[in-house]
Amino acid sequence: MTAVTDQDQDRDPAHGPGGGQGVERAGTEPQAPAKGAGRDGRWDDGLIARRAATASEEPDEAADAEDPGDAGDGPDGPDGDIATEVEAYERSGGPLTPRLDSLRELLGLSRARLDRETLAEAGRVLDEAAARQRLSSRHTVVAIAGATGSGKSTLFNSLAGAQISDTGLRRPTTASPIACSWTDGAAGLLDRLAIPGRLRRRPQQGGSEADAALQGLVLIDLPDHDSAAPGHREQVDRVLALVDAVIWVVDPEKYADAALHERYLRPLAGHAEVTFVVLNQIDRLPGEAAELVLDDLRRLLDEDGMALGEHGEPGATVMSLSALTGEGMPELREVLGRFVQERTAAARRLSADVDAAAARLRPVYVADGRPGLGERAREDFTDRLAEAVGAAASGQAAEREWRRNAGRACGTPWLRLWRWYESTRQLGGLDRMALALAPAPAPPEEEITARQRVEQAVRAVADAASAGLPGPWAQAVREAAVNGARGLPEALDELARNASAGAGAGAARRAAGAGTRTRAEVRAGVRRRAAGPPRRRVRPGGRRRYWCRRR
Amino acid sequence: MDVRPQLIDALSALRDRVAAVRLPLPLPGAERAWQTRVELLDQLDDYLLPRLKDPEAPLLAVVGGSTGAGKSTLVNSLVGCRVSQAGVLRPTTRTPVLVCHPDDHHWFAGVRVLPQLTRIWLPPGQARDPDGLDDLGAAGGDEESALRVETAVSLPRGLALLDAPDIDSLVVHNRVLAAELICAADIWVMVTTASRYADAVPWYLLRTAKEYDASLVTVLDRVPHQVIAEVSRQYAALLTRAGLGDVPRFTIPELPESAGGGSGLLPTTAVAPLRAWLTHRAQDPAARQQSVGRTASGVLRSLNVRLPELAGAVAAQYAAAVRLSGVVEEAYRKEAARVRRRLQSGAVLAGDARTRWRGYPLDSSTGELLDALVESLVALLQCAVAAADDEIRTTWRGEPASGAFRFEDAGREAGGWGPAEDIEGRIAVAVRRWRRVLEELADEEVRLLEKNAAPDAETVAALLAAALLGGRRTRTAGEQLAERIGVQGALRLRDKGGALLTACLDQVMHGERDRRLAPLDALDVAPEPQAELIAALSVLQKERVKP
């Protein structure tokens, strides 16, 4: 069977900026449909996915929709009052706030050019970042996620030291998120997660010493993401987008499931620093099998592109334990305690979100190629216009006439046009074309300028200017060029008419006007390319860089 | 079950129609339709046709399910020895293993079923190292799928078990292969576990089984002793709710052997009921008839829905292809008309060409005039083609079906658009050829005249070109021509030259248009396959109702 298993999230949202063959066919099967249809981010799986699509007609698919639960956000204007509660929002990679500002500025500059869908994800990141920054930075919200039966609730209870969440045989057991907060003041955070009051708990009272280390922790037990129960996955997806860190609970049976890796861990590989992966239920594995499975799990994570936090390097924490017997639990508590006390999870998470958003937007802004007009393109443009208006030929004609009749040369229209043409090639270029025009009477004529030549010149200069720009921006440049060239043939007509007709000082003034306008128009077409992509872009490193421009 | 040869013929014809389906345009839904096609072919080739042709062939029970559900352990335990490797790393089974009685081996050794899988088979008697089993599988290569065929006397005659790869692990190849194998089954044995029985992915498969009305049994495996009753009851409830309440269920407790401990085989008692059920299906004629008949007629019935779906996708392809080529034709038609209008209004005689014409013969030479005219015409045509292409690009961008086409960046070899330089080059060549023919024409005309009165042939050619291209701006060109070679000759030349010009314009515009259409035409999307699919289906339906 052909099962198309691609994840669609990385696919170029538009048709690429050009590029490619007459027909591109997918895979080795020559007549298979080219992949790329159905870009809805659904997790696709051949025969099985066909069923998935059928099943999704049942009410359980509100997936990928907007979050219903973040109504408690408060106002999220871009310049919201960030200052109030923020204490520690620094991360190793660079300060978060300027990066968010850059991203916001980028989106602001792009709204007119890019469709909403392209910008939606980045906009959501900004909104969520603003919402999170307005809330407590003393707390770290950690969600426990995983497949049904992997032992999420058991682990949650074990950390809390109390039977808070139901565990059981029924699959799936947990149907809605439950929170446990070690410290007061998390109400705003839990409002944002839309967790109702009755599902907000405290850990066991009079907790041990170890519990002191967990001060500031807000733990969320999630439903599963892989059962057929309607709505569970939607809740998981909603909450995962809002928490500061995630503990993925896997078990020996399900640790290699495609649903976990393809749908979650791969897309979240950039969030490694705020990710824990724990292999639960090791008590069910005989002998040294636990080590083997743990190694295999590390290998899979590595293939997912997730950095592993080994040897002091930043990355995901991977450990094995048994929530039931308690084996490995002290280690998890310790790691988690340190993590919570650092209080950097929220900023790291947001930073990873910005990275992901920037990476996704990158192809929309940057293509391989250096946009801009070289001297060559400008000269070609002027030459083409000269041909269009007939000035190139005039030069030669004038020369010949001059040879025949040197004395009267200065008076011929040809020479004047020729001089104008020459003047455009020197410093000041088109600025001076009007000055070179001189009076000479003759009847006016319609459409002296070759329209097709002007059209061609404009097209060529626009192509040159937009070469190497991503689709929408190249389109913008072409549109600008066409708009800028509107009226150009008429202006050139008048120019040429005046050149051959000539007149008194009045005509010269008129001509000067025409010249200025022509120049302005020509320039406009050329210049507007600069208005293409905004010059600033957000880089993963958090610094700003400016577009190299050749002006 | 008795099957008339006409039914098999109708099915074979249908199968060939399905195999001929091509969906080259990336329309929404095309991927799914392609999967439908592949799945249909698998079911026809691997199951329905072989089953109808050889009703007496052994029953094939495919053991499918999630990774780690214990499929391999189950098959090993049913057979009574380790034929398929089991292990703690997920997924373990990558090469499917088929086990049958030695007497049945010939049924599976050839290409009767699953012809696309390379057979790996060790002749009986050759020593086998159970831990090396997977290496054997690996020998089949990663790309090419293999099927290991094993024989065991402990299996009853007339029954074959197939240990399929998982349906939900990260290994894509496994999922693909599993779906294909399940399509080949007489009996679907779906294995799940205490922690998996509510997973979404296996449920898609169960629903599929229901949709095709396949003979289905479920095995709830690896259930911890203490909770057997509870979990089993819950699973039963889920099945009932899904309309699968009558599906036979077998429950197997979790034992140390499930995780690879001990001998790796479950005690016979644990699998005895399932084994007995399967044996009964294979050996009791009535039960066998029922199992086989149910799956086969289920697949046959499902064709009534799935084929029209496929035909719909084929029709959508054709409609999209017609739309895409319509855009090209319309754009070029419009531009060709514009070129004609502009020629009449004398647009070619503008700019440099106009200057040359005005300076002729005093300030510009005949050659210069001709050059300027030709270049101006080239520019006009290049503009027309570029404008048409722009229009096509813009309209096509809104068509998902055009996703496969990549405009001018490439396609030189394929007869496609080619890069802009190519397009411009082709136009320049065509126009220059026209100029040469025009010059030859002038040459012939001049040679007819008396030697001393004859004007220079190039002058005639230049005047002719000016008259043809200048519209009303060059009325005098015609007069001058008449002065030099006479009115008759001038008119004759004009007519001939005009015809040549029209031919040149058509050649350029049609030639470029056809190049834009070429990649589409190459896909050869036609309306017939849809009708043929439906026709083949109705033949089949008639054959089915006949006694």
Ligand SMILES: Nc1nc2c(ncn2[C@@H]2O[C@H](COP(=O)(O)OP(=O)(O)OP(=O)(O)O)[C@@H](O)[C@H]2O)c(=O)[nH]1
């Ligand atoms: N042997 C063993 N069993 C465990 C372990 N952790 C959890 N379990 C058992 O696994 C079953 C499921 O545990 P839960 O905590 O309810 O699983 P969950 O991930 O919350 O499941 P859902 O709520 O359905 O998503 C329970 O019967 C637990 O007792 C473990 O470490 N070892």
Ligand SMILES: [Mg+2]
């Ligand atoms: Mg739970």
